[in-house]
Amino acid sequence: MARVLERCRDLTRPALVDAVGRLHPWIGEMSAYALGWADPTGRPDPGGSEGKGVRQALAVLGAEAVGADAADAVPGAVAVELVHTFSLLHDDIMDADGLRRQRPAVWKAYGTGPAVLAGDALHAQAVTVLAEAPSRHTGAAVRRLCWALNALVSGQAEDLRFEERPWYGPGAVGPGQYRSMAEGKTGALLGCALALGAVLGGAPERTVTALDRAGRHLGLAFQAVDDILGIWGDPVVTGKPVHADLRRRKKTYPVLVALAGGGEAAHELVTLLSSPRPLDDASAELVAALVEEAGGRAATRDEARRHLDGAHRALRDTPLAHTAARELDALFTHVLDRTW
Amino acid sequence: MARVLERCRDLTRPALVDAVGRLHPWIGEMSAYALGWADPTGRPDPGGSEGKGVRQALAVLGAEAVGADAADAVPGAVAVELVHTFSLLHDDIMDADGLRRQRPAVWKAYGTGPAVLAGDALHAQAVTVLAEAPSRHTGAAVRRLCWALNALVSGQAEDLRFEERPWYGPGAVGPGQYRSMAEGKTGALLGCALALGAVLGGAPERTVTALDRAGRHLGLAFQAVDDILGIWGDPVVTGKPVHADLRRRKKTYPVLVALAGGGEAAHELVTLLSSPRPLDDASAELVAALVEEAGGRAATRDEARRHLDGAHRALRDTPLAHTAARELDALFTHVLDRTW
Numbered sequence: 001m002a003r004v005l006e007r008c009r010d011l012t013r014p015a016l017v018d019a020v021g022r023l024h025p026w027i028g029e030m031s032a033y034a035l036g037w038a039d040p041t042g043r044p045d046p047g048g049s050e051g052k053g054v055r056q057a058l059a060v061l062g063a064e065a066v067g068a069d070a071a072d073a074v075p076g077a078v079a080v081e082l083v084h085t086f087s088l089l090h091d092d093i094m095d096a097d098g099l100r101r102q103r104p105a106v107w108k109a110y111g112t113g114p115a116v117l118a119g120d121a122l123h124a125q126a127v128t129v130l131a132e133a134p135s136r137h138t139g140a141a142v143r144r145l146c147w148a149l150n151a152l153v154s155g156q157a158e159d160l161r162f163e164e165r166p167w168y169g170p171g172a173v174g175p176g177q178y179r180s181m182a183e184g185k186t187g188a189l190l191g192c193a194l195a196l197g198a199v200l201g202g203a204p205e206r207t208v209t210a211l212d213r214a215g216r217h218l219g220l221a222f223q224a225v226d227d228i229l230g231i232w233g234d235p236v237v238t239g240k241p242v243h244a245d246l247r248r249r250k251k252t253y254p255v256l257v258a259l260a261g262g263g264e265a266a267h268e269l270v271t272l273l274s275s276p277r278p279l280d281d282a283s284a285e286l287v288a289a290l291v292e293e294a295g296g297r298a299a300t301r302d303e304a305r306r307h308l309d310g311a312h313r314a315l316r317d318t319p320l321a322h323t324a325a326r327e328l329d330a331l332f333t334h335v336l337d338r339t340w
Numbered sequence: 341m342a343r344v345l346e347r348c349r350d351l352t353r354p355a356l357v358d359a360v361g362r363l364h365p366w367i368g369e370m371s372a373y374a375l376g377w378a379d380p381t382g383r384p385d386p387g388g389s390e391g392k393g394v395r396q397a398l399a400v401l402g403a404e405a406v407g408a409d410a411a412d413a414v415p416g417a418v419a420v421e422l423v424h425t426f427s428l429l430h431d432d433i434m435d436a437d438g439l440r441r442q443r444p445a446v447w448k449a450y451g452t453g454p455a456v457l458a459g460d461a462l463h464a465q466a467v468t469v470l471a472e473a474p475s476r477h478t479g480a481a482v483r484r485l486c487w488a489l490n491a492l493v494s495g496q497a498e499d500l501r502f503e504e505r506p507w508y509g510p511g512a513v514g515p516g517q518y519r520s521m522a523e524g525k526t527g528a529l530l531g532c533a534l535a536l537g538a539v540l541g542g543a544p545e546r547t548v549t550a551l552d553r554a555g556r557h558l559g560l561a562f563q564a565v566d567d568i569l570g571i572w573g574d575p576v577v578t579g580k581p582v583h584a585d586l587r588r589r590k591k592t593y594p595v596l597v598a599l600a601g602g603g604e605a606a607h608e609l610v611t612l613l614s615s616p617r618p619l620d621d622a623s624a625e626l627v628a629a630l631v632e633e634a635g636g637r638a639a640t641r642d643e644a645r646r647h648l649d650g651a652h653r654a655l656r657d658t659p660l661a662h663t664a665a666r667e668l669d670a671l672f673t674h675v676l677d678r679t680w
Binding site: 116 | 363364366367430433434435436452453454456457459460461463464465467468471472478479482483486487489490492493494496497498500501
């Protein structure tokens with residue numbers, strides 16, 4: 001799989017470098033840092049903090065899957081990578097998250113104001129790259145990107161609002177509402193990446209929709225796995241403290257499922273989670289055990305498997321070029337290839 | 341002039357309300373506040389804190405000026421108003437400016453994270469409205485908006501970087517660099533508003549370029565007047581403290597011209613401005629007097645007049661529909677109709 005990711009990255013890289021190079025130099029510097037290309041002094045980053053480039057690979061494979069030339073997908077691949085970078089940049093500000101890929105987040109390294117501006121620049125540049133693409137399908141592609149941007153923002157809004165809502169009672173967040181938030185926040189851009197490749201490759205609407213659906217399922221599966229790791233993940237592997245999501249009292253799928261089930265464990269959970277005191281090691285351990293006892297962990301595993309299946313099925317049900325479809329299948333599995 | 345602004349506002353309003361209504365409800369609430377339609381509790385704002393709507397009027401008159409139907413311009417008018425609102429929202433965060441139109445800025449009223457998100461939503465929605473416009477000219481219009489967004493961000497980046505630069509010596513900000521920053525930060529969107537009206541109205545490239553130029557000149561004239569008022573404006577009229585820009589040690593055109601001239605006054609200015617102490621009333625008064633003595637105020641007046649002339653000339657040199665051209669001329673004058 002690493003070879004496929006590398007091939008897609010190599011194909012996209014010149015256009016991505018070019019897009020970043022056309023930004024204001026200071027913004028370009030922050031962007032290179034955010035993309036993991038450079039450290040905060042502008043020197044090449046030896047730490048290899050670059051992302052895997054899953055989104056650009058989805059765009060490239062999306063084009064190949066509909067029988068088009070990989071090169072057709074490049075403006076889409078660049079656009080989704082830029083949108084992804086912009087959204088991480090702004091999300092870290094909103095979540096007051098000081099670390100990103102084991103380095104200081106952009107707002108920590110450069111300040112909040114500059115990080116807001118760099119995100120705005122990447123957002124605008126993503127649309128620009130697509131709007132200026134030398135393709136007959138530019139208009140449709142820009143509209144797809146717009147839908148994803150709107151979904152991304154709505155998902156993030158839901159996520160922020162969840163924090164204000166109670167753990168139980170009429171205003172509580174249901175697992176279905178969580179899924180819809182995650183589809184916006186995580187699924188929409190993965191779906192868009194695949195869809196853009198297909199749109200720029202000239203695929204019919206039906207195929208584009210199927211690939212979009214595959215990407216959305218992948219995003220939901222990914223989010224479910226992330227939620228499992230946020231509670232039960234090994235800190236050595238995740239790079240985050242143990243029980244990280246519980247200590248931050250994040251309303252994630254496993255907890256919401258456990259609470260929605262009612263019963264003894266749910267009752268105890270509400271008491272622990274509603275307490276204004278920070279969760280110490282023992283309480284976090286207890287919350288994790290109660291969530292598991294109430295079936296939250298198993299349900300989230302099912303959720304991940306169901307959506308991974310959904311992603312594979314969406315590919316299978318659509319006539320696609322054989323090699324690219326196989327590589328997409330492998331990529332889906334690879335994206336979820338963590339211990340959960 | 342108020343009648344023309346009102347007509348353009350009435351024409352644009354339903355589509356603008358619709359665009360805001362399609363946002364996530366929480367984002368819609370923040371947007372309604374930012375647009376001056378509602379107070380922070382969501383109730384209609386009796387304070388009338390709504391902007392004049394100059395940008396939407398420029399778009400509408402731009403279409404009429406090229407002989408098109410005003411309705412053609414509406415998606416462009418909505419887009420520029422949304423971009424303007426987004427940029428104010430984010431600029432206030434970057435500049436740590438807690439007041440906007442005599443009310444708390446969005447980040448003060450709702451928090452920094454939500455304000456970042458609301459800005460992102462308005463940014464995305466602006467592009468969406470244009471990308472989905474039922475027009476043959478959608479592609480060209482989206483590209484124009486993208487250019488303006490990029491220029492806006494670059495201008496804001498320059499402005500933020502100016503703060504770090506010295507008052508004199510090789511790294512000092514020259515008046516020409518200031519002008520180029522202001523053209524991006526203020527001129528680009530005004531030019532874009534006019535250009536979008538013309539593009540959506542089906543005008544030839546030459547006419548679009550001329551209207552864009554007119555809007556840029558208007559922006560530069562507006563910025564020059566703003567800089568004069570930031571130093572010598574009457575607090576009762578401006579709603580800002582006297583000498584506001586000097587106290588914040590903003591590198592504005594009058595000061596930069598005064599410094600660039602060298603001589604006795606410039607020398608004294610550098611000493612006062614470079615001091616780490618806050619400027620008290622007497623020092624601010626002295627700085628204002630020195631800037632005036634060194635010719636900074638007169639030069640900025642000239643700058644404003646020159647660009648207002650440039651804006652009118654750009655209209656005159658282009659074949660335009662008579663009534664709309666006359667209304668544009670009047671609007672240009674109206675925009676600068678403050679005591680300077």
